[in-house]
Amino acid sequence: MKPLRSEDIAERLDKIRSTLTGGARLVAVSKFHPAEYIKMAHAAGQRLFGESRVQELVEKWEGLRERYPDLVWHFIGPLQTNKVKYIAPFIHMIESVTSERLLLEICRQAQRVGRTIPILLEVHVAREETKSGFSPDELRELLGRIADSPETYRGVALYGLMAMASNVDDEAVISGEFATVHRLFDEIRSSGVLLQPELFTELSMGMSGDYPLALREGATLVRVGSAIFGDRA
Numbered sequence: 001m002k003p004l005r006s007e008d009i010a011e012r013l014d015k016i017r018s019t020l021t022g023g024a025r026l027v028a029v030s031k032f033h034p035a036e037y038i039k040m041a042h043a044a045g046q047r048l049f050g051e052s053r054v055q056e057l058v059e060k061w062e063g064l065r066e067r068y069p070d071l072v073w074h075f076i077g078p079l080q081t082n083k084v085k086y087i088a089p090f091i092h093m094i095e096s097v098t099s100e101r102l103l104l105e106i107c108r109q110a111q112r113v114g115r116t117i118p119i120l121l122e123v124h125v126a127r128e129e130t131k132s133g134f135s136p137d138e139l140r141e142l143l144g145r146i147a148d149s150p151e152t153y154r155g156v157a158l159y160g161l162m163a164m165a166s167n168v169d170d171e172a173v174i175s176g177e178f179a180t181v182h183r184l185f186d187e188i189r190s191s192g193v194l195l196q197p198e199l200f201t202e203l204s205m206g207m208s209g210d211y212p213l214a215l216r217e218g219a220t221l222v223r224v225g226s227a228i229f230g231d232r233a
C-alpha cells in the first residue's frame with residue numbers, strides 16, 4: 001500500500017467535513033494507522049481521533065501529547081475491564097460502554113485518578129450477534145438503576161449513545177437502525193430518568209460506509225477511518 005501524503009489526507013478530511021450537517025463532528029478513526037497520519041490530519045485541522053485498542057492508543061497518546069496537546073481521544077472499540085486503568089488518566093470519552101461491569105470499572109478507575117470520564121452507552125441494533133452493546137430494554141433498566149443509585153456510578157458523565165448498523169448493502173435497513181437509535185435517544189432524553197439531561201447530547205453513529213445515512217438520521221458524531229486513512233493493514 002502506498003503511503004498517503006498530507007494532501008491526500010487533507011483532501012479527504014475536507015470532503016467529509018463538507019457533508020457534516022447541523023453541528024455534527026468527525027471522529028477520525030486512526031486505529032492501525034501510524035502516528036504520522038495523525039500529525040498530517042492535525043495539520044489539516046483535525047483534533048478529534050478515535051482508537052479501538054488500548055495499547056495502541058496509549059502509545060500514540062504518549063508519543064504525541066507534548067507536541068500535540070490539543071488532540072482529543074475517543075475510545076471506540078471493545079474494552080476489557082482490566083485495561084480501563086491504562087486510559088482512565090487521559091481519555092476524553094469512552095464511546096463503547098457495552099456492559100454494566102465495564103461501566104462500574106470505568107467509575108472505579110475514574111475515581112482513582114480523580115476524574116469524571118465522559119461516556120456513551122453502546123446500543124445493539126444490528127443484525128449481527130457478534131456486535132455488542134445494550135439492547136434497548138437493557139439500556140432502560142440500566143438507566144433506572146443509575147437513577148436509583150447515583151452514588152454507585154460516580155466518576156462518569158453520560159453524554160449519549162453510540163451504535164453500529166448492520167453490515168449490509170440495503171440502505172433502508174441501515175437507516176432504519178439509525179432511526180431506531182435516534183428514537184431511543186429522544187425517549188431517554190425526555191424520560192426524566194437522566195441525572196444530567198443537559199449533558200445527554202451525543203449520538204455517535206456512522207462509519208466510512210454509512211456515515212451519510214447516519215447524518216441524515218441525526219448523528220452528532222461520525223466515526224470515519226478508512227475513508228480518510230485508507231485500508232487498515
Ligand SMILES: *Cc1c(COP(=O)(O)O)cnc(C)c1O
Nearest residue numbers: 029052076207208223224225226
Ligand atoms: C474501526 C471502527 C470505525 C471506523 O471504521 P471505517 O469503516 O474504517 O470508517 C468506526 N467505529 C468503530 C466502533 C470502529 O471500530
